[in-house]
Amino acid sequence: MSLIGRLLHPHYLANAALALSYPIHQIINHPDLLSTASIGAYSRYLLPAMALITIKVRGAQSPEELVSVLSLYMKVFSLYGYWAVSNEPLEFWSSDWNGHWRFVLYLFAWTVVFIALPQPPYQGPSKVIWLDSAQLNYLTTPNEKKSKGKGRADDHSNLKNRNSSAKIVELNEDDEPLDSEEEFEEEQQQGQDRHSHHHHEHGEHCNHEHGDGLLRPHQKKTSDLDPSHYWIIAFNATWSSPCRYFEASHANCSIKYDRVNVHFAKIDMDLFADGDEIAERFKINLAATTLDLPTLILFKDGKALKQLPPKIATKVGGDVLGKVGWDRSVSSVEAAFELAKLGTGKESFV
Structure with a gap:
């Protein structure tokens, strides 16, 4: 638009x-x-x-x-x-x-x-990929903990013949998915209910991609996601104005620095039932007065390499002592993640 x-x-x-x-x-x-x-x-x-x-x-x-x-x-x-x-x-x-x-x-x-009339989401050109919580877990879990995750996701997608994002599942001794057909149908129905409720709140022209089992233009199947690439993931909340304002900068970066092995993605944590768990896992404060939103984290092979806003320090146990604010500008993202070099083998943090 x-x-x-x-x-x-x-x-x-x-x-x-x-x-x-x-x-x-x-x-x-x-x-x-x-x-x-x-x-x-x-x-x-x-x-x-x-x-x-x-x-x-x-x-x-x-x-x-x-x-x-x-x-x-x-x-x-x-x-x-x-x-x-x-x-x-x-x-x-x-x-x-x-x-x-x-x-x-x-x-x-x-x-x-x-x-x-709440502020609408960014509707300009973008190559940002929308993730659901299962895909986020797939991209942010170190390889040694999910060596067969990608294959299982593909197999599960074929078995179910889903027109949606595949997910990582556990297989039993007979190489069959542990979840039953009834659970799958219930999951799909819950997804449709969430989709209908969200569009009731945001209007028919809402262009959010959700974790509702429906594949949309900026969403991909899990089998198409490669954790060995660089992934700059924005952790957002739909109610956060700073997240809304940052969407344009994120989209600009996704177009300007689009490479085969560099991808930009986002997840709206408040649209998923495990959103609080995601925030807790990545030490993101979701309070109304938080300065943590949006949080950008660079991943490769499931490991976090860099983050905005940057952490001041961490104490024993991994608790974050504090974070430094940032201006959510394209230039700050370029500098923090070395976008001009990212994916070329010249990154200083590799």
Whole structure:
């Protein structure tokens, strides 16, 4: 989808309308604010605002992030503005309304837009592969612990004739999968229920790939995944704004540094029943105020080689003492994972 098409999404249009409502309201009711004298009087407020906007423009990693951040600042400014002028009566339909209604209605509209029109996922060009939890386990388990995992996944896929991602299974003495046909059918039904529930929440045009047994454009069968290659996997949560903002940077890296032995992938941990276990395994904090999202980890042969945000240190037992924040930019990913050299044999960490 083109940039213009992405920015014409109802989420961005509604938030832009909310952001501009107070300035338009003031211009209509107080046209004198556009006079040279008035602008000069307010310049001490405008200059710091322009400096802040400039910083955000330079730091934004995508047009979607820029629009979202600027809309948020403008909405906060508008909310304060409506409160500041709440003592001014509002003439509407030949009647005078108490000015406080503007503040209340604006806050209500903001809440409705926030709930009904959540930020959409990135819909631009991308080569990022969507993983389910079984595929993640397959790619992040050292080879010595799953030497026959790939073959078993292929065999299981053929036995079941699934039109979905194969998974690693245990075989009994007769080389038959341990899970029964009833379990398989139940798993498929649960996957369809999760798919229907998620699309009910995010709309029919949601382009998420889920662990629901359905194969989608950016998802591959487990048998097509090679753990001996380099895998840069983003650990995300669908409710996290930083993860949404990073999707464009991740997609850009996946296109720019696409190689036969280098792959970019992602997993939305909150879409899987074992999401908390995944977060615990990789020491990712999923609290609402966390700075761990998104977390990027580079794997090869099932072993983690590098990570963003970087760990400060670890103590005995593997507990993470802390992590250093990062800006989620393409340049930071390029530097941390040596993308220009990755897969060429010139990496410094191999």
